[in-house]
Amino acid sequence: MELRKGLEDIAIKETSITYIDGDLGRLYYRGYSIYDLASFSNFEEVSYLIWYGKLPTQRELADLKSHLAEERNVSEEISTFVSKVAKTANPMDILRTAVSMMGLEDRREEGLVTKAIKITAKIPTIISLIQRTRRDQKFIEPDPSLSHAENFLYMINGEKPDLNFSKTMDVALMLHMDHEMNASTMACLVVASTLSDIYSSVVAGISALKGPLHGGANSEALKQFMEVESPDQVEKYVLNKLSTGHRLMGFGHRIYKTMDPRAKILKDYAREVTEGKPTERLYKVAEKIEEIGIKILGKRGIYPNVDFYSGLVFFSLGFDTDLFPTIFASARVVGWTAHVDEYLLDNKLIRPKAIYVGDLGKKYIPIDERQ
Template identity: 35%
Template sequence: MRERFYRQQDDTIPTGAKQMTTCDYVPGLGGIPAAQSRVSYVDGQAGQLEYRGIPITELAEHSNFLETAFLLIWGHLPTPEDLSLFQYEVIHHRRIKYRLVDMMKCFPERGHPLDAIQATVAALGLYHSRRAFNDPAYIRRAVVRLLAKIPTAVAAFEHIRKGNDPLRPRDDLNYAANFLYLLSEQEPDPQKAHIFDQCLILHAEHTMNASTFSARVTASTLTDPYAVVASAMGTLGGRLHGGANEEVMQMLTDIGSVENVKPYLDQQLAQGRRIMGFGHRIYKVKDPRAQIMQGLAEQLSENYGCDRYYGIALALEKAVEERLGDRQIHANVEFYSGLIFRQLGFPADIFTSLFAIARVAGWLAHWKEQLDTNRIYRPSQIYMGQHDQPYIPVVDR
C-alpha cells in the first residue's frame, strides 16, 4: 500500500526530528520499477509469463532446460551448433573439486540443504573468481560452471548427510536425467526426467522477484557471479519465497485427508493464517506455471499411481477457490511444485534447492544484463528517529 509522508514538527514526529521533503514510501517496494529488463515479462491480470518474449507454455512444451537457460542468458534461441556446444560445455564441467566435497562433509547433517549449497557456491568463487567482466570468455565460463556444478553439489550433500560418498556425474545423461541419477544411483525413468526438465523451465525466471532483486543488487557492486548467486540463494530460502513449496507439503501432511480439507481451511481462515501455495503479488488469476504443473502432476498420478496428497491438493484448491477466489487468491507455482517433487522421489527439504537449480538461469541472465548498464543500487530511506540527542556517559545512565 502506497503512503504519502510529509515530515514536519508536530505531535506525530519524535521530538528533535528535522523537517523533510514530501516523498513516497512503499512497503516492500511493491510495484516500484527497480530495473529496465528484457529477460522476462509477466501480465498478472491475464496470467501470462514470457521468457524473452516467448510464452512459457511454448517453452515448457517444446524446449529443454539448457536451451531455455541459453535463451534467458544470451537473449536468443541458440542455433543447433550453439546448443550442442553449450550442452557439451555444461556436461564436461559437472564435477566439483574434492576440497569442496571435503568442506561439505564438515557441514552438520541436520543443516538445511539450501544453506549447504549457498555456502558451496560462495566457495566456488575462491577457485574461479577473476571478476573479468570485460572478458566474454570469463562470463561464459562462469555461466557454464554455475549451471553445471550446482546440481552436482545438491546431490552430493544429499549423500554426504546420510554418511555416503557422492556419485560421479554421467556424461551420457542429459541435464535433468543426470541429476536424477546422482540422487538415486539408478537409471532414470525417461518420462520422470522429462517432467523434471519441464519443472526446471517453469522455475527458471520470474522478473524482479525477491531473489532476483537480491542478485541484481549484489551484481551492481561488481562482485563475482558466485557471490551473486549465493546472495540470491540466501533470499530464495525464505518461506515467503522459494521455501513455500516445503511449507505446502507440510500443510498437506497436516490436513491428512480429503475429508479434513474444509475444517482445516475454516480453522486457518478463522485464525487469520495464510494458506501456503495460494496468492501472488503479481498474479490475480491462477499462476500459469501452476496450470502447467497441475497437468504434470496428473501425468505422474496416471502413469505411476495416484498420490494421496494429489487428491488432498485438488480438494483444497477447489475449497480455496470457493472461499477466496473473489479476492483474486489462486494457486501459485509452489502449490503444485512440491507435489511433483514428492512424486519424483525428492525429500521435502531439498525442494528449495531444486528451485535454486532452475532459477540460477534467471539470476545469471539478470547478472549479465546488470553488467551491460551497471549502476550500483543505492536506495534512500525515510528516517523516523530523533536528532541532536545528547550522549549520556555510561555512569550516568
C-alpha cells in the same frame, strides 16, 4: 518522499528477459510463452534463450549441452566439505557456502555467462551429494551422456529416470528459471551493482531464496497435503485453517491476480508422476484444496502459485523436502545470472533512500552520569 514498503511497483531496470501479465496469468521468457516452452523445449535450450537472448541453433545447443556436462564435477575440497556437514546443516547454507568456495577456486578471466554455466552445472551435483550423504548412500558420479534434468535425477536416485520423470524434472526446472524482479534476483543485482563478482551475487540470491517467504513455501504446501488424510476432509481442513488466521500455503502472489501459469502446468505433471503411486493421495488432496481454496479466496484475487504443486512434484521425483529450495536455486541461477549480465550493461550502484523518523539534536550524556 513516498514510502513504498517492499519496493512494491518500483522498477529498477528495463529488461528483455521475462514478462509477466499478472491479470491474465501469462508468463513469457524472451517473448516466448511459458506454455510453448514447457511443451516443446528443454532446460538447456531455455537456458541458452535466457542467457543469450535467442533460441539456439543445433550446433549452439550441442555446444551448451557439452559445456554443462563438462562442468558438472566439483572439486575434492567442495565434495569433502559437503560430506562433512550434510547431516547437520541446512541444505541452503551448504549450497551457499559451496558456491562461495567455487568463487575461491575460480581465478580464470572468463565471461559472466561462462561462469554462470559452471555454477549451473555444479549445483545439482552438490544437491545430490547432500541427499545421498544424509541417506548413507554412495555418491553417484555425473553422467555426461545424460541431459541436465536426467543427470540430476540419476545422481539423486541412483538410476536413470524414465521419460516421464525426466520430462517432469525438465519442465519443473524451466518453470523456476526466472520470474522478473523477485527478492532473490534483486539481491543479486544489489551485489552486482557494486561491481562485485558473479559468485558473490549468486550467494546473495541463495541467501534471499532461503527465506520461507520466498523459496521455502513449496515444502510448506506439501506438508499441508500430508496433514489431510483424504479429500473428503479437505473442506473442513481449509475452513478451519482460514478461520483461525492461517494461510493456505501455495496460495497468493504479489503479481498474479489469477492462477499462476506455472501452477497450471505443474498440476498436470503432478498428476502424471503420482498416478498409481502412494503419493496419488497427496495429489487428490491437493486438487481438492485448490478447488475449495479458489472458491473462497479467488474472489479476492488469491489463487495457487508455483509453490502449490512444485513441492509435490519434487517429492514424487525422489527429493527430500528440505532440499526443495536448493532445487529452486539450481534453476533460478540461470535467471539471476542473466539479469546480472543485463544490468551491468548499464550499471548504476543501487542505493535507495530511507525516511528518517527518529529524534534530532539529542544531548550527549557521559556514561557515569546515566541512570
